[in-house]
Amino acid sequence: EPEVTQTPSHQVTQMGQEVILRCVPISNHLYFYWYRQILGQKVEFLVSFYNNEISEKSEIFDDQFSVERPDGSNFTLKIRSTKLEDSAMYFCASSGLAGITDTQYFGPGTRLTVL
């Protein structure tokens, strides 16, 4: 069964460093998302992406964040200068083209720890 994959599973970085989190969505999907979950808190929407541009972004998704689909398979989230409060689990999701409310399929997540 097709699945969303994410790498790495755990990333440790120093404050101020850039990190890139990688996702491979399901191959025929067209819509891509990033969410994050700070430990003990809710899963929060960050950004949605379609047709090579951002569809919507939350207020969390400030200028330090960017997303890219550099080729036909990868979908990346970059944090330019990490802060302690960026420590969280980051989930990638994708969905297909099925009219109303297609299911979003999630990856296993990348745990980001900023020291």
Add this chain to the structure above:
Amino acid sequence: GNSVTQMEGPVTLSEEAFLTINCTYTATGYPSLFWYVQYPGEGLQLLLKATKADDKGSNKGFEATYRKETTSFHLEKGSVQVSDSAVYFCALSDLPSFGNEKLTFGTGTRLTIIP
């Protein structure tokens, strides 16, 4: 804005017990409602969904009914198994906007089933 409130966890039950995990929501329109499940070490998986009032979503013995009058979507299962141990997330999506199915999640409820 939209929000989801879930029953506080963790919840511990004996095998074959009846399960209810409460979920209520606040939304301005007519959202679609979801339950996602996260097994240890895995991503979020869609468990069931309902797209309009009085719809019942069901899967793997779990059920939830979209109750507009009480703005609720409680998850139930008649007889739980050890394999149901996981974290359960209630979520809603905004009015269907093609390609922009942002999900709003609750905090998650950790369920542990004891043999």
